[in-house]
Amino acid sequence: MATDDQLTIAVVGLGFGAAFVPIYQSHPSVAEVVICDPDRGRLDAVGAEHGIARRLTDYDEVLADESITAVHLVTPMPIHAEQSIAALAAGKHCACAVPMGMSVREVEAVHAAQRASGRNYMMMETAVYTREFLHLKEITDTGDLGAVQLLRGAHYSNYENWPAWKWYPPMLYATHALAPLLAISGTRVASVRCLGSGRMPARFTEPYGNPFPSETAIFELTGLPYPLAAEVTRTIFATVRQELESFDVYGERLGFEWSRVRGRPGLLHRLEAGAPEHGRHPTVITEELESPDRTESLPADLQPFVRSITGPDGRRRGGGHGGSHPHLVHEFVESIVAGRPPAIDARISAAWTLPGICAHESALAGGAEIPVPQL
Numbered sequence: 001m002a003t004d005d006q007l008t009i010a011v012v013g014l015g016f017g018a019a020f021v022p023i024y025q026s027h028p029s030v031a032e033v034v035i036c037d038p039d040r041g042r043l044d045a046v047g048a049e050h051g052i053a054r055r056l057t058d059y060d061e062v063l064a065d066e067s068i069t070a071v072h073l074v075t076p077m078p079i080h081a082e083q084s085i086a087a088l089a090a091g092k093h094c095a096c097a098v099p100m101g102m103s104v105r106e107v108e109a110v111h112a113a114q115r116a117s118g119r120n121y122m123m124m125e126t127a128v129y130t131r132e133f134l135h136l137k138e139i140t141d142t143g144d145l146g147a148v149q150l151l152r153g154a155h156y157s158n159y160e161n162w163p164a165w166k167w168y169p170p171m172l173y174a175t176h177a178l179a180p181l182l183a184i185s186g187t188r189v190a191s192v193r194c195l196g197s198g199r200m201p202a203r204f205t206e207p208y209g210n211p212f213p214s215e216t217a218i219f220e221l222t223g224l225p226y227p228l229a230a231e232v233t234r235t236i237f238a239t240v241r242q243e244l245e246s247f248d249v250y251g252e253r254l255g256f257e258w259s260r261v262r263g264r265p266g267l268l269h270r271l272e273a274g275a276p277e278h279g280r281h282p283t284v285i286t287e288e289l290e291s292p293d294r295t296e297s298l299p300a301d302l303q304p305f306v307r308s309i310t311g312p313d314g315r316r317r318g319g320g321h322g323g324s325h326p327h328l329v330h331e332f333v334e335s336i337v338a339g340r341p342p343a344i345d346a347r348i349s350a351a352w353t354l355p356g357i358c359a360h361e362s363a364l365a366g367g368a369e370i371p372v373p374q375l
Ligand SMILES: NC(=O)c1ccc[n+]([C@@H]2O[C@H](COP(=O)([O-])OP(=O)(O)OC[C@H]3O[C@@H](n4cnc5c(N)ncnc54)[C@H](O)[C@@H]3O)[C@@H](O)[C@H]2O)c1
Pocket: 012, 013, 014, 015, 016, 017, 036, 037, 038, 039, 042, 059, 074, 075, 076, 077, 079, 097, 098, 099, 124, 125, 126, 163, 321
């Protein structure tokens, strides 16, 4: 049986999940990587590419295998909660792709399962390990921003050509736009008001009965000694825009805006020192903010995965989602080895998932204020 300082990890679901396989294989505290996917073709392709012997088609085999210390679920969203609960109940640590669940009941059940098991649960939120987020966090931690005054997040995508399980209500997958705002400001969401927007093509309303191509929410935040709100927009259908995950944070002395064009540097707005002349606007200096790779906290073998690298077969690997993947893997693995909760534990995962679920409920109720359960 594997010990907690030399882990055997099962990566479950090998679409996006395949990107994590070589990162776990490179981690010094991982002894073996097992892969699981009911799609035999995908399983064998990933197994052959990375030289993996143990390939399982049935998740129940993962659960029953005592040599497996932890699972990383990268499976369809509708089964995240049930698979997480099953992993924790089987005594395994569990990492799961966003979101934690699709209903308040599911999120509460995963949270309860983590507490009952005493094992680690981590929602693998890429948006709080991008190089841009890590850079801004460093700036805000110095206090240079002053008080946070206004927050705005957006995630524009289009899942019309994906399997029908991805045709979810936009706010059910809002964590990439919301989590950075909550993490930077150190706040939680108390309540939400949200409106749906646009004309929904009828064929996308199933399987979730969602009538909205896009949703815009105002989240009322709590945790600071003054009022704070965050505005978040999420589009998934029939709304033309280059795909983008972004967040903006405005403080008393600095403001940061993610570039509206993918791949371009963000903007930093800085208040010029000294009082402006009476009757004039304060001078704001705006400059592009290049965010460097953040590798210093990673083991040497994981550092190359922050950027995409070319493998021996000439294919590009790694580097996705702002270089976040190796950081997520390292945090999950290290939390298990150190016997501490991960940075995004069950309580934080719930605090980042529930507001989107409540936002969609608000949109269905014509923008009614919905309180967000606090776990
Ligand atoms: N930035 C991010 O955090 C990010 C990016 C992409 C996808 N995701 C999330 O990752 C998850 C997977 O998305 P994807 O794009 O890879 O989807 P996908 O459909 O390409 O892949 C899902 C895989 O899971 C497998 N699968 C289905 N049922 C399974 C089961 N019971 N047990 C094991 N495997 C099973 C499928 O065969 C498939 O290979 C989703 O929840 C998605 O939202 C997150």
